[in-house]
């Protein structure tokens with residue numbers, strides 16, 4: 001499905017409720033499978049959460065998790081530690097190109113029975129679950145924090161708990177902290193200090209109801225919309241000032257674009273007044289890789305120079321996001337330089353109209369480019385990719401006066 005987009009309203013006022021965080025939801029579903037006394041409120045309606053939920057219900061045979069990185073990594077650890085289970089976990093073509101060796105190596109050192117069906121280091125995986133007894137493991141932490149979270153999530157179910165020693169520079173740290181905080185909220189004890197994580201064993205936990213906060217990465221598109229328009233007041237419900245999600249750093253980052261965040265009880269209001277904004281944006285996004293595309297496109301729309309670093313994980317996400325950003329921004333007449341971990345967008349004076357944006361099976365390519373329709377009419381190819389994290393995205397855009405056809 002290709003959608004054409006346009007929005008000429010420069011004064012946006014609206015109220016939305018975005019679905020629950022897929023990161024929080026997927027952690028809670030794994031914990032609930034291990035500790036059934038956990039109740040979850042406001043579970044995400046994203047594909048990534050649905051595939052994980054279905055996989056846990058199925059529990060055997062061939063399990064296809066499509067594009068969902070967290071589902072692939074968390075389920076690998078979960079099934080490997082579940083005695084008697086016999087599964088093949090596979091996913092989309094792209095998933096078979098996303099590395100998983102560091103996690104599999106660590107689990108194998110803990111005694112897990114995991115084999116690669118095709119290429120060593122990549123899904124599909126053949127897993128025969130068994131009791132894991134080793135209580136300390138080393139893990140390289142500079143490729144994906146999801147490997148770390150996967151081990152943490154099963155840690156408390158092991159007889160002696162689990163110590164994880166992180167090697168190398170730690171990437172996406174807020175996601176590791178999110179895992180720990182959610183486990184602590186569920187009553188599991190654990191610590192994360194310097195390069196050492198320790199999760200205490202827990203045979204059972206007291207009943208707990210845990211509410212998922214709405215998704216901050218999804219909120220980024222509304223920050224971008226507010227930044228690009230003249231004036232805006234957009235209320236997003238089910239957000240907290242003290243969030244477990246690292247992408248809540250958006251509230252600080254978008255001040256540079258003149259967007260202020262008012263924290264109300266259980267919601268945020270994004271307020272944009274005309275005028276105020278920086279002339280150049282420089283950010284290190286090692287801790288928040290998922291908002292890189294949003295920020296780059298906001299800068300493109302506003303003709304700002306943008307230097308982003310700490311982007312070394314972008315190449316192994318749903319697509320090579322650095323190359324995809326360069327390809328698509330250049331269609332609008334931008335000049336973009338990329339390296340392995342860095343993107344430099346030069347100020348762009350005028351934007352080409354009616355560009356067809358390719359999305360490369362990446363939900364964030366579709367959603368990050370949509371706000372640009374406030375400057376020039378454009379179209380988004382394969383627009384239904386958004387369902388990976390935010391199935392109602394196009395419906396919600398219409399509430400902000402976007403013409404979506």
Ligand SMILES: O=C(O)C1=C[C@@H](OP(=O)(O)O)[C@@H](O)[C@H](O)C1
Nearest residue numbers: 023070144145146172175290313
């Ligand atoms: O743990 C999580 O929920 C996630 C961790 C991040 O991945 P990396 O740690 O691979 O950067 C992030 O990009 C992804 O969208 C969700």
Ligand SMILES: C=C(OP(=O)(O)O)C(=O)O
Nearest residue numbers: 067068069070290317318
């Ligand atoms: C990278 C992402 O997801 P995952 O790694 O879980 O597929 C994302 O949602 O931007």
